[in-house]
Amino acid sequence: MREEMNPTILDAKVSIPGNYSNIKTNDKADEAFRVYDVQDSPSRVVEHYRDMRRFQTVAFYEKMEKKYDFSNGNYRRLMTIEEAFAELENYVDASDPDLDLPNLLHLLQTAEGIRRAGHPDWLQLTGLLHDMGKIMFLWGSGEDGQDGYSPNGKQWALGGDTFVVGCQIPDDAVVFPEFNELNPDTHDCHYSTKNGIYNENCGLDELKFAWGHDEYMWRMLVANSCTIPREGLDMIRYHSAYPLHDKGAYRHLLKAEDEKRINWVRLFNKFDLYTKDETNDLRSSTEEILPYYRGLLEKYGLGGKLRW
DSSP, X not given: OOOOOOOOOOOOOOOOOSOOTTTOSSOOOGGGSSOOOTTTSOXXXXXXXXXXXXXXXXXXXXXXXXXXXXXXXXXXXXXXXXXXXXXXXTOOOTTOSSOOSOHHXXXXXXXXXXXXXXXXXXXXXXXXXXXXXXXXXXXXXXXXXXXOSSTTOOOTTTSSOOOBTTSXXXXXXXXXXXXXXXXXXXXXXXXXXXXXXXXXXXOGGGOOBOOSHHHHHHHHHHHTTOOOOHHHHHHHHHTTOHHHHTTOTTGGGSOTTHHHHHHHHHHHHHHHHHTOOTTOOGGGGHHHHHHXXXXXXXXXXXXXXXXX
């Protein structure tokens, strides 16, 4: 049984736009986003996903689950959100083919895009926080895929599309499927079947996705009694699970009610993707923008020092 939580659950009243022109902050064609190809993608991206497929296993998930445990008051450092922002200032995601700028800028772009679209303030705050789990690089190492200090550091357990460990990796739903055979669990009969270690229709929250910033940040927010509603927490926990929300994989493991939750993740991902813009540098406006978000942090129980 996974970690229990009792989030606020909303009655969904926000719809997914059919036209993304009012979301985009650039003129990049839709088909130009998320291009993953061994020949055409940056070598750092190809290497990142090769490593993810080699090392993201059930055993590694359980190792990270233990390392980043929040039970019984455990934590690694006390920091405010803004102190964590300062640590992330120079972090650049090695797995992202669409943006080669500091992660803080992407967070501001996402949050402000959601704000401009008039969505609820908890959704705006979700945009600001969604990638902050990459703060794990403070306690990580290249061996564990969490080196954010070196220019070419290994980050395969910080970012990138996540897949479910403990069952068959779907060739038709992951990027670089040619790397699937490198995963040790694909050669273990307990983990390589369609269901693997899971029961049919066990539900979204029972699935173990490849360890990364999503899972860590969800656990961090729950441990700090954040009051962002479950829809926002789901966006944080599952936004990198592209095989799930973009390709429709793992349907046999979901409950009927999970589809509504995944629709919220799909809405969020339009902003996560389409607001990436190297010409929209909001960092010069940070001091004008941050007071608004400080108020939201207080409103949703994230003011002051938090356990990380």
